[in-house]
Amino acid sequence: MSSTRTILLILGFLSTLAVIALIAVAVTQNQPLPKNIKYGIVLDAGSSHTNLYVYEWPAEKENDTGVVKQVEVCKVEGPGISGYSHATEKAGPSLAQCLQQAKEVIPSAQHKETPVYLGATAGMRLLRLQNESAADKVLSSVGNTLRSAPFNFQGARIITGQEEGAYGWITINYLLGNFKQSGWKKLLHSLKSLSETSGALDLGGASTQITFESKDLTSESPENQLYFRLYGKDYQVYTHSFLCYGKDQALQQKLARDLQTVENSNLFDPCFHKGYERTINISDFFKNPCTSDKKKQLPFSQLYIKGEGDYQKCRESIQKLFNKSNCPYSSCSFNGIYLPPLQGDFGAFSAFYFVMNFLNLTSEPNPLALNKVISTIESFCARPWQEVKTAYHHIKEKYLSEYCFSGAYILSLLENGYGFTEDNWQMIHFLGKIGSSDAGWTLGYMLNLTNMIPAEQPAGPPLSHGSYVGLMVLCSLVLVSVLLFAWLLFHKPKCLQKGIV
Numbered sequence: 001m002s003s004t005r006t007i008l009l010i011l012g013f014l015s016t017l018a019v020i021a022l023i024a025v026a027v028t029q030n031q032p033l034p035k036n037i038k039y040g041i042v043l044d045a046g047s048s049h050t051n052l053y054v055y056e057w058p059a060e061k062e063n064d065t066g067v068v069k070q071v072e073v074c075k076v077e078g079p080g081i082s083g084y085s086h087a088t089e090k091a092g093p094s095l096a097q098c099l100q101q102a103k104e105v106i107p108s109a110q111h112k113e114t115p116v117y118l119g120a121t122a123g124m125r126l127l128r129l130q131n132e133s134a135a136d137k138v139l140s141s142v143g144n145t146l147r148s149a150p151f152n153f154q155g156a157r158i159i160t161g162q163e164e165g166a167y168g169w170i171t172i173n174y175l176l177g178n179f180k181q182s183g184w185k186k187l188l189h190s191l192k193s194l195s196e197t198s199g200a201l202d203l204g205g206a207s208t209q210i211t212f213e214s215k216d217l218t219s220e221s222p223e224n225q226l227y228f229r230l231y232g233k234d235y236q237v238y239t240h241s242f243l244c245y246g247k248d249q250a251l252q253q254k255l256a257r258d259l260q261t262v263e264n265s266n267l268f269d270p271c272f273h274k275g276y277e278r279t280i281n282i283s284d285f286f287k288n289p290c291t292s293d294k295k296k297q298l299p300f301s302q303l304y305i306k307g308e309g310d311y312q313k314c315r316e317s318i319q320k321l322f323n324k325s326n327c328p329y330s331s332c333s334f335n336g337i338y339l340p341p342l343q344g345d346f347g348a349f350s351a352f353y354f355v356m357n358f359l360n361l362t363s364e365p366n367p368l369a370l371n372k373v374i375s376t377i378e379s380f381c382a383r384p385w386q387e388v389k390t391a392y393h394h395i396k397e398k399y400l401s402e403y404c405f406s407g408a409y410i411l412s413l414l415e416n417g418y419g420f421t422e423d424n425w426q427m428i429h430f431l432g433k434i435g436s437s438d439a440g441w442t443l444g445y446m447l448n449l450t451n452m453i454p455a456e457q458p459a460g461p462p463l464s465h466g467s468y469v470g471l472m473v474l475c476s477l478v479l480v481s482v483l484l485f486a487w488l489l490f491h492k493p494k495c496l497q498k499g500i501v
């Protein structure tokens with residue numbers, strides 16, 4: 001009897017030891033290898049300025065969704081590259097300081113293999129329309145600078161409005177994790193026939209983009225249609241980019257209209273604060289492709305703008321920028337451009353976020369009601385300029401003076417332009433960053449050009465490292481408990497014998 005007990009005791013001890021060894025092996029064997037990090041650089045050459053982004057990701061996981069993250073952003077000093085049309089050779093050198101910063105962030109052993117891309121947006125689209133050879137020279141100047149950096153130069157080009165919309169949509173859905181939804185979330189979405197993805201609203205200085213998954217997208221307007229197959233799923237996406245409808249060019253358009261009826265060189269503008277004054281040079285004003293169709297001979301060369309601070313009047317004058325009179329499709333946004341019914345949530349970023357964030361109107365997770373948003377902008381516009389300037393002395397005057405106009409323009413674009421209402425307003429989420437990465441088109445552009453988003457779901461282990469180790473531990477514990485229980489049951493140690501009949 002006692003010898004069987006000793007044998008069982010030894011067996012129990014050995015199996016416990018085996019289980020411990022098993023766990024130890026599982027933990028150490030499956031420890032991820034030391035991280036092998038890769039890097040990528042994208043320059044967003046916008047109409048108002050250029051930003052350089054550095055991204056990083058673990059090399060062995062590059063096809064997984066959600067692993068790429070932004071580790072650095074550098075704001076290039078001075079204007080956007082389209083602002084160098086009169087000194088094209090200076091466009092490239094303007095990027096030097098940010099390239100230096102990228103060199104410091106990325107380990108030097110990896111410089112040579114790090115791809116660098118430059119994408120220019122609406123500012124350069126406009127310059128190309130106005131002066132193609134200047135646009136070419138600017139691109140070749142920035143190309144030369146990037147080529148002489150120690151990185152792997154992959155091109156400097158003007159991206160299309162369609163690409164800008166598409167890559168913005170890919171960026172935010174990649175960062176929000178919408179391409180790898182769990183089974184139950186997918187089921188819930190399909191039961192409610194909701195979009196699994198979020199739409200993207202991007203407001204720049206010279207253009208604005210709207211992009212969203214549209215299940216009932218008809219083939220009425222093929223140029224607004226995109227098809228993607230990402231991680232094994234098909235997506236049908238609507239996109240449009242409105243050139244001249246970024247907030248800076250929208251203001252130029254509004255002024256061009258105001259100039260049609262002005263009687264002298266003084267213009268009273270309801271979109272600027274009372275007490276604010278600005279002088280505009282007329283000579284260059286109509287050279288811009290966004291205003292050239294309103295060209296008019298005027299008896300003065302300078303225009304003096306004087307603010308009135310009247311939100312309602314401002315909205316009325318902005319509204320005229322959206323021509324809703326003819327629509328050759330089943331439904332339109334404005335200017336005869338097709339727009340299918342709005343669907344799902346929207347992430348609104350870049351200037352949508354900068355402006356709404358300044359006005360404290362981005363409150364998440366509970367978006368504000370539209371009437372609260374309107375009343376906030378209305379009272380901000382009504383504040384005299386001196387008071388605004390004192391209250392926000394740390395903010396650049398160029399931005400500060402235009403938040404009233406920009407707020408009114410954003411509401412007009414969303415309500416009058418796209419047809420958002422009080423009911424679906426709360427589907428719009430104003431976001432600057434998702435995790436550590438800025439919302440914008442650059443990440444999506446790099447993911448696409450480095451083929452980091454596979455069309456099919458990559459075959460990988462069915463369990464993640466954590467779940468695998470967890471499962472091993474759980475099974476081992478169950479095994480130990482069963483053995484212990486069996487031993488107790490068959491050998492009834494003296495201390496327990498009384499209780500068992």
Ligand SMILES: O=c1[nH]cnc2c1ncn2[C@@H]1O[C@H](COP(=O)(O)OP(=O)(O)O)[C@@H](O)[C@H]1O
Pocket residue numbers: 045046047048049080121122123203204205206207208246247248350351354355399
């Ligand atoms: O802090 C800010 N406050 C307000 N507006 C900002 C701020 N930072 C950037 N912006 C604005 O955001 C817009 C960015 O547009 P961008 O330069 O990307 O042009 P694009 O996308 O049309 O080519 C510009 O109108 C710029 O003035």
Ligand SMILES: [Ca+2]
Pocket residue numbers: 046047121203204205350
């Ligand atoms: Ca932009």
